[in-house]
Amino acid sequence: MLGLDKKDATILLVVIALALLAPFLLNPFPSNSGLAQFNAGYPDLMQRFVIFGIFAIGFNILFGLTGYLSFGHAAFLGVGSYSAVWMFKLLSMNVLPAILLSIVIAGLFSVLIGYVSLRRSGIYFSILTLAFAQMSFNLAYSVLTPITNGETGLQLTLDDPRVLGQTATASGNIPATNVFGLEMRSTYTMDVGAWSFDFNAGYYLCAIIMILAFYLSLRIFRSPFGLMLRAVKSNQQRLNYTGLNPKPYTLAAFIISGMYAGLAGGLLASMDPLAGAERMQWTASGEVVLMTILGGAGTLIGPVLGAGFIKYFENIFSKINDNVLHQWFSFLPEGMEDTLVFLLHPFVGKGWHLTLGILFMLVVTFLPGGLVEGGQRLSRLFRRRSRDTDTTPDPEHHPKESPHVAE
Amino acid sequence: MDAIILQILNGLDKGSAYALIALGLTLIFGTLGVVNFAHGALFMLGAFCAVTLNRLLTLSFETIDETKTDFLGNPMKVKTPYVEAWFGPETGAAIIDWAVPLSILFAIPIMIAIGFAMERGLIKHFYKRPHADQILVTFGLAIVLQELIKLFFGANPIPTPAPDIFRGSFDFGVLLGFDPNVIIYPYWRMVYFLFAMVIIGGVFAFLQFTTFGMVVRAGMADRETVGLLGIDIDKRFTFMFGLAAAVAGLAGVMYAPINSPNYHMGMDFLVLSFVVVVVGGMGSLPGAVLAGFLLGILESFASMTWVKDIVPGIDQIIIYLVAIIILLTRPRGLMGRKGVMED
Numbered sequence: 001m002l003g004l005d006k007k008d009a010t011i012l013l014v015v016i017a018l019a020l021l022a023p024f025l026l027n028p029f030p031s032n033s034g035l036a037q038f039n040a041g042y043p044d045l046m047q048r049f050v051i052f053g054i055f056a057i058g059f060n061i062l063f064g065l066t067g068y069l070s071f072g073h074a075a076f077l078g079v080g081s082y083s084a085v086w087m088f089k090l091l092s093m094n095v096l097p098a099i100l101l102s103i104v105i106a107g108l109f110s111v112l113i114g115y116v117s118l119r120r121s122g123i124y125f126s127i128l129t130l131a132f133a134q135m136s137f138n139l140a141y142s143v144l145t146p147i148t149n150g151e152t153g154l155q156l157t158l159d160d161p162r163v164l165g166q167t168a169t170a171s172g173n174i175p176a177t178n179v180f181g182l183e184m185r186s187t188y189t190m191d192v193g194a195w196s197f198d199f200n201a202g203y204y205l206c207a208i209i210m211i212l213a214f215y216l217s218l219r220i221f222r223s224p225f226g227l228m229l230r231a232v233k234s235n236q237q238r239l240n241y242t243g244l245n246p247k248p249y250t251l252a253a254f255i256i257s258g259m260y261a262g263l264a265g266g267l268l269a270s271m272d273p274l275a276g277a278e279r280m281q282w283t284a285s286g287e288v289v290l291m292t293i294l295g296g297a298g299t300l301i302g303p304v305l306g307a308g309f310i311k312y313f314e315n316i317f318s319k320i321n322d323n324v325l326h327q328w329f330s331f332l333p334e335g336m337e338d339t340l341v342f343l344l345h346p347f348v349g350k351g352w353h354l355t356l357g358i359l360f361m362l363v364v365t366f367l368p369g370g371l372v373e374g375g376q377r378l379s380r381l382f383r384r385r386s387r388d389t390d391t392t393p394d395p396e397h398h399p400k401e402s403p404h405v406a407e
Numbered sequence: 408m409d410a411i412i413l414q415i416l417n418g419l420d421k422g423s424a425y426a427l428i429a430l431g432l433t434l435i436f437g438t439l440g441v442v443n444f445a446h447g448a449l450f451m452l453g454a455f456c457a458v459t460l461n462r463l464l465t466l467s468f469e470t471i472d473e474t475k476t477d478f479l480g481n482p483m484k485v486k487t488p489y490v491e492a493w494f495g496p497e498t499g500a501a502i503i504d505w506a507v508p509l510s511i512l513f514a515i516p517i518m519i520a521i522g523f524a525m526e527r528g529l530i531k532h533f534y535k536r537p538h539a540d541q542i543l544v545t546f547g548l549a550i551v552l553q554e555l556i557k558l559f560f561g562a563n564p565i566p567t568p569a570p571d572i573f574r575g576s577f578d579f580g581v582l583l584g585f586d587p588n589v590i591i592y593p594y595w596r597m598v599y600f601l602f603a604m605v606i607i608g609g610v611f612a613f614l615q616f617t618t619f620g621m622v623v624r625a626g627m628a629d630r631e632t633v634g635l636l637g638i639d640i641d642k643r644f645t646f647m648f649g650l651a652a653a654v655a656g657l658a659g660v661m662y663a664p665i666n667s668p669n670y671h672m673g674m675d676f677l678v679l680s681f682v683v684v685v686v687g688g689m690g691s692l693p694g695a696v697l698a699g700f701l702l703g704i705l706e707s708f709a710s711m712t713w714v715k716d717i718v719p720g721i722d723q724i725i726i727y728l729v730a731i732i733i734l735l736t737r738p739r740g741l742m743g744r745k746g747v748m749e750d
Contacts, residue, residue: 067539123689135727138723283674354555356550357547360547361529364540
């Protein structure tokens with residue numbers, strides 16, 4: 001199907017199912033129960049899941065396949081956001097031209113940065129991309145204020161021209177972003193018993209784009225081009241001796257991942273039409289690195305999982321406060337309850353970053369392949385256990401484990 | 408002319424901070440081969456050592472002073488720091504006043520201990536892993552340290568004053584024959600620069616003139632051979648990590664009066680210090696120091712008004728711009744050694 005073998009087709013189908021059924025899957029608890037705070041099925045959060053999923057999928061094409069660790073990818077996200085908002089200001093509130101422009105501009109930008117940065121490799125490459133991203137961030141804050149509106153961030157106003165659309169709605173408001181009239185913020189809420197599910201137009205647009213993006217990355221992973229990228233990672237020197245120049249391949253990977261980042265930025269702006277410089281800061285670049293590593297660099301589905309995981313827990317953890325903790329542990333004796341709440345307090349609410357940092361260190365140390373490797377290890381454990389009951393395989397004649405792609 | 412001298416002076420203190428952090432980074436990189444993204448966090452921890460000591464010294468107890476009354480006519484409560492009660496009011500006040508310099512003594516053992524714990528507990532396991540993993544795990548550690556500080560000290564900057572006699576500025580221009588008040592330079596920044604020079608000199612002297620330093624230098628050049636000679640080089644490298652942590656910590660302690668410490672000051676410095684290390688040449692100690700001062704001074708030149716009029720925004724990007732140009736024209740940095748980090 002679609003030029004995929006059976007295994008890949010299954011993965012694609014799983015991703016499609018997850019993306020399309022997300023409003024159901026993310027709202028497993030009735031909306032008035034105590035567990036409702038673990039629901040993540042509201043439009044804003046679901047949109048962020050898939051948008052950052054796209055960002056991480058793109059980053060993975062560069063980092064997962066070629067091993068070049070870029071610390072400046074947020075710059076492309078920011079550039080994408082800015083160009084999308086400009087499109088809303090000047091052309092119309094239709095999101096498609098905005099997204100197209102953000103991909104193109106981010107692509108051009110990444111040609112420039114990639115061409116220079118890829119002249120070096122290893123840590124020098126990381127520093128160069130970091131330097132470029134910090135430069136863009138600083139410029140967006142200071143000199144480029146006419147384009148970026150500095151600290152306030154670029155916003156829509158009532159007197160923007162919007163040549164093809166309308167400047168203001170009949171009621172005097174700024175028009176909403178839409179696809180040929182279908183407003184991004186329009187949501188259909190379905191109530192089934194105690195549950196309520198939100199179906200948001202913006203989310204479905206993002207989800208469909210993410211599925212396309214995922215399919216593209218799947219094809220890249222399985223293509224001869226993807227194979228070349230892996231060759232760059234495993235042994236660049238040997239590639240050189242074979243008479244192949246790795247530069248065009250790495251540059252292409254860099255540009256593709258930059259365009260993915262631009263797409264994510266354009267979508268972010270389409271869902272909420274404003275763009276700020278803080279999207280380009282190096283901590284934002286660090287976040288996408290975290291997502292990719294946490295999910296599993298070099299694996300297909302890892303980055304999507306990582307993005308979802310981080311965004312979900314970021315949202316849930318920061319909502320938990322001391323009252324909630326007291327509620328949970330109210331069955332414990334008084335002293336123990338207070339101690340437990342006191343111990344957990346630093347890790348929840350505003351302390352979410354602490355949890356993230358610890359989690360990240362644990363993953364890098366013990367599970368370099370990320371969540372995907374964790375899943376594989378678990379399933380191997382179960383499979384071995386079930387096999388142990390009938391026949392024990394001869395350890396001497398077992399094929400050696402092949403090294404993981406992420407290594 | 409006076410403007411140029413002023414900018415050089417202004418660049419010196421920031422340059423000293425860059426140089427000290429970059430020196431530590433290079434020490435760690437040269438000895439252990441680890442890219443330490445948590446080094447900025449160590450700088451920040453140093454600054455918070457000063458904050459902590461300041462708070463400890465001003466711990467006070469309340470007494471009721473019968474001689475004074477507040478506006479309601481009740482006896483007033485007076486706070487007396489314990490230090491003043493123990494050492495007498497004058498000595499006590501002096502000790503509190505000198506909290507920041509005193510923190511140096513307080514910070515050295517703490518920072519060395521933190522360095523040891525970091526190396527033995529975490530980084531030891533990452534020698535054989537790729538550089539990307541080292542970057543990532545230390546990046547995670549930096550987040551954790553930063554958040555812990557935020558948890559204990561809050562998110563706002565904490566003003567930490569320098570001793571009274573260092574307040575005010577020194578009229579530097581008079582020495583060179585300029586009019587008074589043309590070139591003035593705060594005393595504490597001067598102290599910072601001199602302090603940085605002493606530390607840098609100390610580290611270089613330690614490496615150059617002691618047997619321990621000689622072994623460490625030999626280990627940097629060829630680790631295996633030194634190991635074959637029956638020297639436990641790992642132990643010495645662990646010590647060097649502690650030393651590098653202490654250097655970063657001291658840089659932070661003394662920087663506290665210049666910029667009130669906050670939890671993310673380390674990250675701000677880290678990015679720039681990495682750029683400094685790369686410009687100076689990965690693994691070259693003199694290169695790191697030279698590039699630190701050079702970039703600090705360049706940055707302050709770029710923030711002059713007439714420069715900004717010619718190239719708007721140059722002050723924001725000059726360091727990165729220089730780094731990009733140097734990396735592309737001199738791939739090994741200003742004083743990089745051959746064979747270090749060339750893949």
